[in-house]
Amino acid sequence: MADRTTGPPRPVPRPPARSLTAAHGTALRLVRDALAHRRAAAFRLTWWTLLSAAPALVSGKALALAVDRGFLMDRPRTAALGLGLFALSTLGGAWAGRQTYPWLAEIVEPLRDRLLRDVVTGTLHRAVAPGAARDDCAAVAVARLTRQVEAVRDALAGQLMLLWQFVLTVAAVVAGTAVLAPAAVPLVAAPLLTALGLFAVLAPATVRRQREAFDAEETLARRTVATVTALRDIVACGAHEHAQREALDAVRDHLRTSRALASVSAVRRLIVALGAHSPLLLVVLAAPGLHARGMTAGEIVGVLAYVLATLEPAIRLLVQGLGASWLRLAVAAERLAEAARRPEPPPAPRSALRPADGSAALSGIVFAYGPEAEPVLDGIDLSLADGDHLVVVGPSGIGKSTLAEVLAGMLPPDRGQAVLGGAPLDRVARHDLAHARVLVPQNPYVFAGTLRENLRYHAPDTPDHVLADALAALGMDALAARLGGVDGPVDPAALSSGERALVALARAYLSDARLVVLDEATRHLDAAAERQVEEAFRRRPGTVVTIAHRMSLARRADRVLLLDGAGACAGTHDTLLAEVPLYADLVGHWGTGAAGADRTGDGLSSPGAASGRSSSRPAADPAP
Known part of the structure; x- marks a missing residue:
C-alpha cells in the first residue's frame, strides 16, 4: 500500500539460529505424528520393506553355490540354479519394493496437507496480530509453502522408505558375510563403522549449512517483496541504487549459502568410497590369504557380491539420500513448526461492548x-x-x-x-x-x-x-x-x-x-x-x-x-x-x-485512464 511506505526497504533481520538437538527433536516428532495418524499404512510399509531387504541374505550364498558347485566343478545346471536363485532374489526384492509406494503415499500426502493447513493458519493468525509485519509474513509464507513444505514431504518419504531398508540391508550383508566367510567380516565391518562415524561428525556442519540456506532463501523473499512494494517511493526519493545493492546482496548471500551446502554434499561422497569401496578393495587384496586359509573362490565372490551389489547401494543411500534428506527434514520441520505457531490471542476486552448501529x-x-x-x-x-x-x-x-x-x-x-x-x-x-x-x-x-x-x-x-x-x-x-x-x-x-x-x-x-x-x-x-x-x-x-x-x-x-x-x-x-x-x-x-469523458460530471476518471468505456460491464484492466 502506497501510504505505508516512507522510504527504501528496511534491512531484514534473520531469525536466530536454533540448536541441532531442537531441529532433530522437531523432525522426530513430525515422523512420529505422521506414523501415528496412519498406523495401518505404517505397518504395511514396514512389512513390504522387510520383504524387499530379505533377498540380500541369499544373494551372496546363491553366487557362492553357482561358482563352487557349478562353474568350478563343470556343472552348468547347478551354476544356472545358483544364478537363477540370485536373479529371483533380486526380482523379488524389486517387486516387494514396488509394493511399498502406495502405503508410503498413504502416510506422506495427508501429512503434506496438514502442514499446508497449519502453515497457512499460523501465518494468517500472525498477520492479523497487533504489530504484525504482514508483508514479511506473506513473503516468508510463500517461501515456506513453495519450498519447505515440499522439502519435508520429499524428505519424510525418503526417511520412511529408506531407513528400514538401509538398516535391514546392512544387517543382511553382515549376517550373510558372517555365515558365508567369517574371516571377511572385519574387512567389511571396519570401513563401514568408520564411514558411519565420519558421517555423524559431518552431520552438525551439514545441518548448519542447510539452515543457512533456508535463512538466505527467506531473506531473499522478504527483500524482494519489500523492494517491489516500495518501487514508487524508491524511485521518488532516488534510492534505487541503494535498493538494488541490498537486493543483489540478498541474491549473493543466497548463492553463497547454496554453494556452501553443495560443498558439504560433495564431501559426503568420500564417505561412500570409504564405507563401500574400501571393503571391496580390502577383500580383493586379501583374497589370496583368505583362499590360503580355506575360503573358497565362490565364497570370495559371494562376499564381493554382498559388498558391491548390496552394501554399496545401502551406503550411498545413507549418505547421499537418507542422511541429506534427514538433515533437510530436520531444518525444514523446525522452520514449519515456527510458521505454524499461532500467537497468543489478545485478551478479550473487559466488559465487551457490541456496536449498536453503523455510526x-x-x-x-x-x-x-x-x-x-x-x-x-x-x-x-x-x-x-x-x-x-x-x-x-x-x-x-x-x-x-x-x-x-x-x-x-x-x-x-x-x-x-x-x-x-x-x-x-x-x-x-x-x-x-x-x-x-x-x-x-x-x-x-x-x-x-x-x-x-x-x-x-x-x-x-x-x-x-x-x-x-x-x-x-x-x-x-x-x-x-x-x-x-x-x-x-x-x-x-x-x-x-x-x-x-x-x-x-x-x-x-x-x-x-x-x-x-x-x-x-x-x-x-x-x-x-x-x-x-x-x-x-x-x-x-x-x-x-x-x-x-x-x-x-x-x-x-x-x-x-x-x-x-x-x-x-x-x-x-x-x-x-x-x-x-x-x-x-x-x-x-x-x-x-477526463475531459470529454462525461460532461455531466458523473464519469470522471483518473488522468490517463481509458475514457471510451461506457458499458456497465467491469473493466478487464485497471486504469493507470
Missing part, C-alpha cells in the same frame, strides 16, 4: 508505521451518523487507505479513539467486530469455489431470492450467467479485475454489517458500473465510507472528507470546492484528465 467516530487519531516514522494520520477527527455516506479523497499516498483500516479496526491507532456504533473499538470482541463492519480493499480476495459460496461468505443463510436481488442491483447478472449461475464454479484467475471486484462488493452488500468501508473497491469498474454499485449501496441500510479514485464519487456524496497531510477537512462537495484550494485543484486535475 462511527474518530477522535484525535494519530497513526504512524513505526516508532520513528512520521505520522500518516495526525489528529484526525470524524463523526458519522448511522446511514451516512462519506467519500474520502486526497492526493495519492496521503493516508486514505490507512484511515480506512483504522476506521474498520484493522489498525489500532497510536493515540486517539475509534468508536463504532457507540462502542470503542478496543472494547469490541473480534467476533462482534467482524459482524459489525466489512472492509473491501483495493485488490479483493476471491476464492476458488462456487459463486454462491463466495457471495454468502459473510451471510451463510442468505436465501436465493436475496442473492438474485443483489446480483441485479449490482449489475452482476451477466457475470453470474457466464459462470453458470450462483452454483457455477469460480476460478479467480479466470476473472478480470473488475469481475473480482464485483464479487467482493456483492459479498459485502449481502453481509449484515452496518458499516461498509470501500477502499477504492470500484477502481477496476468503468463509470457506469461504478454508478450502479454506488446506487445499490445507497439503498442498503447502514453507513458507507468510500475511498475515492474518481472525483465523481465526491460530487454525489452526502459528505466529503479531504486528507491533505496536515489534517482533514469535512463538508459537502460544493462547500469544499468553494473554500478549500486543494480540493478545487483535485477536481480540476481530474476533470482535465
Whole structure:
C-alpha cells in the first residue's frame, strides 16, 4: 500500500539460529505424528520393506553355490540354479519394493496437507496480530509453502522408505558375510563403522549449512517483496541504487549459502568410497590369504557380491539420500513448526461492548508505521451518523487507505479513539467486530469455489431470492450467467479485475454489517458500473465510507472528507470546492484528465485512464 511506505526497504533481520538437538527433536516428532495418524499404512510399509531387504541374505550364498558347485566343478545346471536363485532374489526384492509406494503415499500426502493447513493458519493468525509485519509474513509464507513444505514431504518419504531398508540391508550383508566367510567380516565391518562415524561428525556442519540456506532463501523473499512494494517511493526519493545493492546482496548471500551446502554434499561422497569401496578393495587384496586359509573362490565372490551389489547401494543411500534428506527434514520441520505457531490471542476486552448501529467516530487519531516514522494520520477527527455516506479523497499516498483500516479496526491507532456504533473499538470482541463492519480493499480476495459460496461468505443463510436481488442491483447478472449461475464454479484467475471486484462488493452488500468501508473497491469498474454499485449501496441500510479514485464519487456524496497531510477537512462537495484550494485543484486535475469523458460530471476518471468505456460491464484492466 502506497501510504505505508516512507522510504527504501528496511534491512531484514534473520531469525536466530536454533540448536541441532531442537531441529532433530522437531523432525522426530513430525515422523512420529505422521506414523501415528496412519498406523495401518505404517505397518504395511514396514512389512513390504522387510520383504524387499530379505533377498540380500541369499544373494551372496546363491553366487557362492553357482561358482563352487557349478562353474568350478563343470556343472552348468547347478551354476544356472545358483544364478537363477540370485536373479529371483533380486526380482523379488524389486517387486516387494514396488509394493511399498502406495502405503508410503498413504502416510506422506495427508501429512503434506496438514502442514499446508497449519502453515497457512499460523501465518494468517500472525498477520492479523497487533504489530504484525504482514508483508514479511506473506513473503516468508510463500517461501515456506513453495519450498519447505515440499522439502519435508520429499524428505519424510525418503526417511520412511529408506531407513528400514538401509538398516535391514546392512544387517543382511553382515549376517550373510558372517555365515558365508567369517574371516571377511572385519574387512567389511571396519570401513563401514568408520564411514558411519565420519558421517555423524559431518552431520552438525551439514545441518548448519542447510539452515543457512533456508535463512538466505527467506531473506531473499522478504527483500524482494519489500523492494517491489516500495518501487514508487524508491524511485521518488532516488534510492534505487541503494535498493538494488541490498537486493543483489540478498541474491549473493543466497548463492553463497547454496554453494556452501553443495560443498558439504560433495564431501559426503568420500564417505561412500570409504564405507563401500574400501571393503571391496580390502577383500580383493586379501583374497589370496583368505583362499590360503580355506575360503573358497565362490565364497570370495559371494562376499564381493554382498559388498558391491548390496552394501554399496545401502551406503550411498545413507549418505547421499537418507542422511541429506534427514538433515533437510530436520531444518525444514523446525522452520514449519515456527510458521505454524499461532500467537497468543489478545485478551478479550473487559466488559465487551457490541456496536449498536453503523455510526462511527474518530477522535484525535494519530497513526504512524513505526516508532520513528512520521505520522500518516495526525489528529484526525470524524463523526458519522448511522446511514451516512462519506467519500474520502486526497492526493495519492496521503493516508486514505490507512484511515480506512483504522476506521474498520484493522489498525489500532497510536493515540486517539475509534468508536463504532457507540462502542470503542478496543472494547469490541473480534467476533462482534467482524459482524459489525466489512472492509473491501483495493485488490479483493476471491476464492476458488462456487459463486454462491463466495457471495454468502459473510451471510451463510442468505436465501436465493436475496442473492438474485443483489446480483441485479449490482449489475452482476451477466457475470453470474457466464459462470453458470450462483452454483457455477469460480476460478479467480479466470476473472478480470473488475469481475473480482464485483464479487467482493456483492459479498459485502449481502453481509449484515452496518458499516461498509470501500477502499477504492470500484477502481477496476468503468463509470457506469461504478454508478450502479454506488446506487445499490445507497439503498442498503447502514453507513458507507468510500475511498475515492474518481472525483465523481465526491460530487454525489452526502459528505466529503479531504486528507491533505496536515489534517482533514469535512463538508459537502460544493462547500469544499468553494473554500478549500486543494480540493478545487483535485477536481480540476481530474476533470482535465477526463475531459470529454462525461460532461455531466458523473464519469470522471483518473488522468490517463481509458475514457471510451461506457458499458456497465467491469473493466478487464485497471486504469493507470
